[in-house]
Amino acid sequence: MGRRSALIIVDVQNDFCEGGSLAVAGGAAVAQAISAHVDEHGGDYDAVVATADWHVDPGDHFSTAPDFVDTWPVHCVAEGGGAAFHPNLTPALRAVQAVFRKGEHAAAYSGFEGRSDDAEQASLATWLTDRGISRVDVVGIATDHCVRATALDAQREGFETTVLLGLTAGVARQTTEAALTQLEQAGVRLSGQPVVAD
Numbered sequence: 001m002g003r004r005s006a007l008i009i010v011d012v013q014n015d016f017c018e019g020g021s022l023a024v025a026g027g028a029a030v031a032q033a034i035s036a037h038v039d040e041h042g043g044d045y046d047a048v049v050a051t052a053d054w055h056v057d058p059g060d061h062f063s064t065a066p067d068f069v070d071t072w073p074v075h076c077v078a079e080g081g082g083a084a085f086h087p088n089l090t091p092a093l094r095a096v097q098a099v100f101r102k103g104e105h106a107a108a109y110s111g112f113e114g115r116s117d118d119a120e121q122a123s124l125a126t127w128l129t130d131r132g133i134s135r136v137d138v139v140g141i142a143t144d145h146c147v148r149a150t151a152l153d154a155q156r157e158g159f160e161t162t163v164l165l166g167l168t169a170g171v172a173r174q175t176t177e178a179a180l181t182q183l184e185q186a187g188v189r190l191s192g193q194p195v196v197a198d
């Protein structure tokens with residue numbers, strides 16, 4: 001099957017965009033840019049998937065005194081409006097073949113910890129491998145957390161992994177820079193320029 005590829009859209013949900021409970025600056029613009037990317041390049045991918053942070057009772061992932069590194073305000077509560085995909089992502093969702101939800105009962109930053117919303121309930125690694133995918137582009141929110149963890153897992157699972165930085169938004173400059181260094185050291189390709197809050 002050659003070098004089949006997939007686009008992984010990470011956590012482009014209302015709570016991670018402006019007006020959400022854990023708003024990342026640039027989130028709504030990233031949602032729109034991802035829809036434009038899918039419109040222009042969606043046909044280049046053999047699959048397009050999305051991940052979603054989906055919390056029921058994630059323990060100390062939620063805090064009333066969050067440090068915004070390991071603990072966070074309440075966000076992406078399962079079935080709630082904050083967990084819904086941002087409206088700017090709606091055009092791209094037409095191309096999305098499966099959604100991988102994660103984090104029901106504990107923090108789960110990587111989409112590879114999720115399960116598909118279809119009958120298979122497959123892990124992301126299995127779902128991609130079953131379709132002969134060997135290359136992935138990773139985009140979404142947040143560069144320094146769930147994009148980072150998803151891209152590191154993708155590379156670790158053997159996928160040739162690229163993060164399209166212009167289609168990501170980060171929580172903070174310092175953690176985003178650290179994430180980019182860590183990604184490069186892991187062999188993940190970085191393409192474009194990051195959008196960072198501060």
Ligand code: VGL
Nearest residue numbers: 011053072141142145146
């Ligand atoms: C995320 C913080 C908490 C993310 C998820 O999607 O990057 N960040 N939960």
Ligand code: ZN
Nearest residue numbers: 053061076103
């Ligand atoms: Zn979360």
